[in-house]
Amino acid sequence: MKILVCIKRVVDYNVRIRVKPDGGGVVTDGVKMSMNPFDEIAVEEALRIKEAGNADEIIVVSIGAKQVQEQLRTALAMGADRGIHVETTENIQPLTASRMLLNIAQSEGVDLVLLGKQAIDDDNNQTGQMLAALWDRPQATFASGLSFDGGKATTIREVDAGLEVLEVDLPAVVTVDLRLNEPRYVKLPDMMKAKKKTIDVKTLADLGVEAAPGVSSLGVRPPEGRQAGKKVETVEELVKELQARGLVND
Amino acid sequence: MDFQLSFEQQMILDYGQNLAQSFGSDYWREQSDAQAFPVELWQQIAADGFLGVMVSEEYGGAGLGMTEITLLMEGMSGAGLPLFMMVVGPTMVLSLLDHYGSDSLKQRYLPAGCSGEKVFCFAITEPNAGSNSMAITTLARADGSGFKLSGQKSYITGADAADYALVVARTTPLKDAARKTDGFTLFMVDLKAPGVTIQPMEIPVMIPEKQCEIFFDDVELGPDEVVGEVDRGFGILFDVLNPERIVVAAMAVGLGRYALKKGVEYAGDRKVFGAPIGSHQGLAHPLAHAHTEIEMAALMTYKAAVNFDQGAPAGAEANMAKYFAAEAAIKAVDCSLQVNGGAGFTREVGLLDLYGLVRLLRTIPVSRELLLNYIGEKVMGLPRSY
Ligand SMILES: Cc1cc2nc3c(=O)[nH]c(=O)nc-3n(C[C@H](O)[C@H](O)[C@H](O)COP(=O)(O)OP(=O)(O)OC[C@H]3O[C@@H](n4cnc5c(N)ncnc54)[C@H](O)[C@@H]3O)c2cc1C
Numbered sequence: 205m206k207i208l209v210c211i212k213r214v215v216d217y218n219v220r221i222r223v224k225p226d227g228g229g230v231v232t233d234g235v236k237m238s239m240n241p242f243d244e245i246a247v248e249e250a251l252r253i254k255e256a257g258n259a260d261e262i263i264v265v266s267i268g269a270k271q272v273q274e275q276l277r278t279a280l281a282m283g284a285d286r287g288i289h290v291e292t293t294e295n296i297q298p299l300t301a302s303r304m305l306l307n308i309a310q311s312e313g314v315d316l317v318l319l320g321k322q323a324i325d326d327d328n329n330q331t332g333q334m335l336a337a338l339w340d341r342p343q344a345t346f347a348s349g350l351s352f353d354g355g356k357a358t359t360i361r362e363v364d365a366g367l368e369v370l371e372v373d374l375p376a377v378v379t380v381d382l383r384l385n386e387p388r389y390v391k392l393p394d395m396m397k398a399k400k401k402t403i404d405v406k407t408l409a410d411l412g413v414e415a416a417p418g419v420s421s422l423g424v425r426p427p428e429g430r431q432a433g434k435k436v437e438t439v440e441e442l443v444k445e446l447q448a449r450g451l452v453n454d
Numbered sequence: 455m456d457f458q459l460s461f462e463q464q465m466i467l468d469y470g471q472n473l474a475q476s477f478g479s480d481y482w483r484e485q486s487d488a489q490a491f492p493v494e495l496w497q498q499i500a501a502d503g504f505l506g507v508m509v510s511e512e513y514g515g516a517g518l519g520m521t522e523i524t525l526l527m528e529g530m531s532g533a534g535l536p537l538f539m540m541v542v543g544p545t546m547v548l549s550l551l552d553h554y555g556s557d558s559l560k561q562r563y564l565p566a567g568c569s570g571e572k573v574f575c576f577a578i579t580e581p582n583a584g585s586n587s588m589a590i591t592t593l594a595r596a597d598g599s600g601f602k603l604s605g606q607k608s609y610i611t612g613a614d615a616a617d618y619a620l621v622v623a624r625t626t627p628l629k630d631a632a633r634k635t636d637g638f639t640l641f642m643v644d645l646k647a648p649g650v651t652i653q654p655m656e657i658p659v660m661i662p663e664k665q666c667e668i669f670f671d672d673v674e675l676g677p678d679e680v681v682g683e684v685d686r687g688f689g690i691l692f693d694v695l696n697p698e699r700i701v702v703a704a705m706a707v708g709l710g711r712y713a714l715k716k717g718v719e720y721a722g723d724r725k726v727f728g729a730p731i732g733s734h735q736g737l738a739h740p741l742a743h744a745h746t747e748i749e750m751a752a753l754m755t756y757k758a759a760v761n762f763d764q765g766a767p768a769g770a771e772a773n774m775a776k777y778f779a780a781e782a783a784i785k786a787v788d789c790s791l792q793v794n795g796g797a798g799f800t801r802e803v804g805l806l807d808l809y810g811l812v813r814l815l816r817t818i819p820v821s822r823e824l825l826l827n828y829i830g831e832k833v834m835g836l837p838r839s840y
Contacts, residue, residue, distance in 0.1 A: 218475075220719070220722075274461065274464075277461050277465075278465065281465060389469060389472065389473065389498070389502050390465060390469060390502075391501075391502045391503045392466070392469075392502060392503035392504050392507065392516045392518075393503050393516065395462050395465045395466070395469075396462060396516065398461075399461065399462065
């Protein structure tokens with residue numbers, strides 16, 4: 205089995221996000237950037253699948269400026285076999301990204317595409333689903349368990365009612381949730397080996413896709429500061445207080 | 455000149471930070487309160503291949519150098535895990551063995567040191583010889599083909615948890631030595647051997663290692679436990695003492711960053727009299743000052759590490775880095791403590807604990823005064839004071 209894992213470079217989850225003064229986005233200059241944490245879980249899962257003997261190659265792909273190669277190298281240091289960098293400085297939205305991933309999934313002939321359930325920058329939670337639709341293949345989103353049997357994958361999803369078990373035919377798209385696994389530390393020898401692994405660079409034109417953003421952002425504002433709280437003594441008082449503020453129905 | 459970290463260097467720095475974050479400050483506090491060697495942490499570092507950073511690949515290491523261990527220690531300390539055992543073992547003992555040990559010494563100790571199976575400490579200080587190492591009196595007398603070791607070492611970090619100590623001893627007493635730097639020999643000593651007694655000292659700083667006294671009473675040493683040459687140990691001593699200063703500087707830089715992060719976050723959040731306290735220059739300027747000094751300390755630390763790796767003289771840089779980084783870290787912790795008000799003194803925020811720790815770094819492994827003596831005399835050519 206051949207696995208494609210899609211990873212995105214995002215502001216590190218430890219960084220306190222600051223909005224640009226002109227409202228045109230968040231500050232990324234001089235800010236620590238990392239692999240989207242859900243994507244790291246996807247890479248880890250791919251490694252475990254390979255280690256269990258169910259896959260023979262793991263390809264990692266990332267879309268963006270030159271710097272995304274840092275995140276690709278991190279995935280290679282974790283143990284992925286090779287990387288593909290789609291180089292662009294354009295604003296790439298989920299639909300465009302999924303078109304590119306479709307091209308790569310098809311030309312590489314992969315059996316499984318693993319993605320994070322969403323990226324912590326825009327929180328869109330769309331790319332995996334769009335890719336499955338364009339590819340016309342099954343999807344299982346928010347996986348917190350994943351196993352294989354023959355040409356099928358079984359996933360466990362944490363839904364409001366409990367655990368939902370889905371079986372999908374391969375090739376398929378699986379997006380992963382937080383509790384699927386805990387990504388490994390990169391070992392020192394593997395860091396050294398990562399340098400020698402290849403990263404192929406492709407352009408949008410190579411993939412026959414145009415950036416064409418369909419959604420335009422009007423502005424970005426920081427959330428309002430938190431107001432001081434109020435302590436209430438009883439549940440009745442709490443309900444009254446919430447009703448007075450129009451937060452619950454009478 | 456190039457001030458960019460390579461991909462591997464960045465990964466090593468990140469590794470240190472991630473490791474520290476995932477073990478967390480509660481883990482560190484619990485181990486330190488209990489003065490319990492952090493076994494799980496040590497095993498994780500071993501499993502990830504970092505104990506042997508400076509050891510050649512043929513003996514189970516990664517074959518890297520000072521620059522890499524410096525970044526590792528900066529990363530770990532920068533997220534609250536200043537592990538001194540990484541200084542004495544991997545930075546000092548293992549790298550010295552790798553450089554100067556006989557093949558048999560290397561075979562015996564290095565693979566076990568890299569895998570974490572055996573733990574190493576470093577012993578030079580004695581009750582009457584700290585800053586003045588010339589005055590050590592621990593003596594290894596020739597005995598048959600080997601030696602018998604007698605004497606006392608003090609303040610030895612992690613001796614209770616270690617399997618072996620690299621001991622700096624005299625094979626010729628000071629009074630019989632032609633020059634005061636003659637007559638030193640470095641030995642690998644099995645701390646479980648007959649005649650060795652270890653007694654923990656009470657030193658209340660927030661680190662999980664105990665500091666110990668070690669007593670040697672006619673401990674038998676085979677001839678092949680000598681690292682380097684008999685009576686000529688002083689010549690290689692600075693190949694452990696400079697690395698020690700460089701990584702300790704890196705730890706101070708990391709701790710300074712860790713403290714400043716706590717300061718900056720609080721300064722942005724905490725509102726007193728209606729405004730975030732960080733908007734007052736009375737608090738913002740000390741933070742900015744401390745940040746600048748920490749960054750400058752980092753640069754000198756990197757320069758010292760890179761010089762050492764390139765085989766260029768690194769003594770002046772190592773001393774300046776250690777001196778300045780410790781001072782910068784003390785200021786960084788002090789001003790974060792002030793910014794945090796009463797909260798800074800809670801155990802949860804932990805800045806008071808950090809204060810004790812960075813203050814320690816002004817004194818050890820070599821004190822501020824001795825470093826300034828070196829810089830004044832050896833670097834600037836000022837007249838000797840002693
Ligand atoms: C927590 C801790 C861990 C340690 N771990 C280890 C270890 O693992 N291995 C090890 O071998 N040692 C270790 N040490 C010992 C440490 O290296 C010594 O404490 C240090 O070198 C200072 O020596 P001293 O305590 O004998 O002070 P002294 O040498 O007695 O100095 C006392 C004071 O006098 C000042 N002074 C001395 N001479 C001069 C001068 N010429 N000019 C101006 N001022 C001077 C010094 O700067 C210092 O302030 C540790 C110590 C501590 C506290």
